[in-house]
Amino acid sequence: MTQKADAVTPDAELLRHCWFLAGPTAGGKTAAALCLAQRMNAEILSMDSMAIYRGMDIGTAKPTPEEQAQAVHHLIDLVTPDQEFSVAEYVQMAWATVTDIVNRGRTPLFVGGTGLYLRSLLRGVFEGPDADWPFRRRLEQSLEQHGRQWLHDELRKIDPVTADRLHPNDVRRIVRAIEVYHATGRSIADQHAQQTPTAAQPAAVLWLDPPRAWLHDRINRRVDRMMQQGLLQETQQLLAADPPPGRTARQALGYRELISHLEDGVPLDNCVAQIKAGTRQFAKRQHTWFRNLEECNSVSVTGDESPEMIAHRIMQTVTKPGVD
Secondary structure (H helix, E strand, O other): OOOOOOOOOOOHHHHOOOEEEEOOOOOOHHHHHHHHHHHHOEEEEEOOOOOOEOOOOOOOOOOOHHHHHHOOEEOOOOEOOOOOOOHHHHHHHHHHHHHHHHHOOOEEEEEOOOHHHHHHHHHOOOOOOOOOHHHHHHHHHHHHHHOHHHHHHHHHHHOHHHHHHOOOOOHHHHHHHHHHHHHHOOOHHHHHHOOOOOOOOOOEEEEEEOOHHHHHHHHHHHHHHHHHHOHHHHHHHHHHOOOOOOHHHHOOOOHHHHHHHHHHOOOHHHHHHHHHHHHHHHHHHHHHHHHHOOOOEEEEOOOOOOHHHHHHHHHHHOOOOOOO
């Protein structure tokens, strides 16, 4: 998908019906959201930039068929892994889905950990200048010569804020951030900062904030469980597909490390350790996103609460007409 979306700004009337539940990976969002959805007569809209890909189920912790049977889910399995899917396209599809949900008298509940999706839903999409393909090609040639860490270091020189948010393996977004600076003379972080909260107010914007040690343990155990469930085999199937996965899908956390095992012979144990470390780092970057987005309200959790307890606390702290 390459077309530009037309409707990428938040609609005040639609936004006031929406609930948002964000938080770090492995932080318990899915289970809490299912409990919330049942209490609120809600339908869940995925806010995960990798769950849009069909066939990438285990590594993205996509809601299982059993979980999807407990509440209607939207915005997952939208495209095949060889396709690109822009933030603007996501937002446009999200608002079309929200319109349908609201018209049927139900509540839209966005759930996920992609901070860029959350900010774009709340404040609109920063599309920036058009692609400068000759400049991108020069960057890609330098990347082949010097490597990903060099590219990440180049970004840090001009935009340390964005560099802190992006992993060195996230080549596509790093190239785009450098390109925006090259075209405008201003960092993409500065331009995003100009997108202040709108007058439109959602029903609730919440993020789960668990203790770091508890979350790291959850991440490590979840990666082990993913491997037991067949993440390596799922990655093999992706690589064997025709057409094969595109650049964005290949760079997805968990898959990129296993691709290095399958294609480059990196020992599997090393790759699993890299997935765990990379996921912990990703959770830290998510924490920064949500903490710095002023619309977000943190919900501190200890890790001992059941999903029902978390949902009950959220319902107690958020006032919404018509919700029991």
